[in-house]
Amino acid sequence: MKGVLLVNLGSPDTPSPKDIRKYLDEFLMDKRVIDSNIILRNIIVRGIILNTRPKKSAEAYQKIWWKEGSPLIVLSERFHKKVSGKTDIPVALGMRYGSMTIKEGYEKLIKQGVTEVLLVPLYPHYAMSSFETVEEKAKQVQKKYFPQMTTEVLPAFYNKPDYIKVMANNIRKNIENFDHDHILFSYHGIPESHVLKSDCTKSHCKLDNSCCDTFSKCHATCYRHQCLETTKEIVKELDLKEGSYSNSFQSRLGKEPWLKPYTDFEFNRLPQEENKKKLAVITPAFVSDCLETLEEIAMEGDKQFKKGGGKTYKHIPCLNDNDDWVDVMVDWIDLWAKKTKK
Template sequence: MKGALLVNLGSPNSTSVKDVKNYLDEFLMDKRVIDSPYLIRAFVVKGIILNTRPKKSAAAYKKIWWPEGSPLIVLSERLHKKVQENTKIPVELAMRYGKPSIKSGLQKLVDQGVTEIFLIPLYPQFAMASTETIVVLANKLVKKHFPQVTLTDLPAFYNKADYIEVLSESIQSELEKSKPEHLLFSYHGLPERHLKKSDVTKSHCKIDGSCCNTPSPAHEFCYRHQCYETTKQVAEKLNLKEGSYSVSFQSRLGRDPWIKPYTDHVIDDFAKNGLKKLAVVTPAFVSDCLETLEEIGMEAKSSFIENGGEEFTAIPCLNENEKWIKTLSGWINNWAE
């Protein structure tokens, strides 16, 4: 019997500093998120970050928390429910960090008699800190606890035609309302070293502006290339004019170089240089979360206005978009046939 497991990032159980600290501990101690040797990672995370960041992060979560709970969890649960209604096989939901855990999601499927599982990381672009850590942990859990189960994972879908179609339509509907002067594609940031670590050729990735445009087997696992490719295909679909859109990367941590340009710098520069109407879309996520609702929808908007901008539109993620639900359900049904 076949089944599917949707996996998203995760969220603290509440906005309490204690719960946020527990969540950040699990998240940042993942060796594919902070990829330093264990002792260094433990010193940085447990000795420094967890003594300062939880209080600040808890305050940020409080700004966006819904009466039903974490927006990411609530939206993921709604997505799960609607996908299940449109699929022929059992579908469960899990989070990489926090609850419900991947182990619990696997267990629910096994309890229904499932022996073949379609693992779906809810990230359009591949990254070792998102897609890879989900796949690695799921395989580890299957090997240890569910040896009778076979696992198949959905590859990054950043360039799948039906995904691009849905994403483009959702962006277009918002552009028609806000009519911005510029559209910024803001993707979650990564340390530059993550790109090089994911380079299967061990030589292609130069982060020099040209390697992402030069065909290579490295692109299958290159986050930066996949972000630019998503942008390129959406721009072509929407007939966006050269210069009317651009790409940036948000959410930095630590002092190491991260993928540039940085979203906060780009947005401030737009405002200071006279741009009055800006729209920002965040296609590294399929569900709105802290990074989209607070970092972009609140902090970036405030900064844009403070620096001279007038109208700022944070375009929602796909969330419960009906065509997105049909697309995701279609991938599951095609796999199950």
């Protein structure tokens, strides 16, 4: 019997420093998030970050926390419920970090008689610190606790036409009555070193547009290339004019170089250097609104842009439990079930 396991990032149980510290410890000690050796990672995470960041993060989480709980969890649950209601295939939900674990997701499926699982990392793009860590963790859990099951992974869907269409429709709907002169595609940032490590050829990636625009098999695991391709496809769908949009990368951590340009820098540069005063921001690396979109972009981004000289600002919500997005996921699930049907 076939079943599906949807997996998102996860969240602290509450917006308290104690629960955030516990969550950040699991998240940042993941070798695919901070890929230093274990000794250095311990020093960085447990010796420095966890002694300062939980309190600051708690203040941010408290700004966006809902009565029902963490927005990412609530929205993921809503999406899961809608998807489950539109397919005959059993569907479970798990999180890479925190509560609602991947193991619990497998347990729910096996109780329903599932032996073949489609793992769906809820990330459009491939990156070590997101898609890859979900895939590897799920395989470890399945092999250790559920050897009688098999797992197939839905590939990154950054350029799938139906995903691009729902993304474009979401943007179109949200800017229909918003007077804007620029759209900023703000993707979650990753260290440049992660991009280089994901290059299976060990020679193609140059971290410039020449390598991203030149075909290579390494594009299957190149986060930067995939982000830029998402923008290109959405731009085509919306028929945006050159100069009316741009890309950036947010949420960097530490002092090593991350993918550029940085979103917070762009909030100042766009109004000051390009005279872009009316900005709409979309965050295509996320399918569910969360701390990085609701606080960093919707709240802090608004302040930064206007402080830099901007006049009007709009954060475009993620797809969340958008019905069109639900239908796309259901189509992918049903297609997988038909293709693998014996």
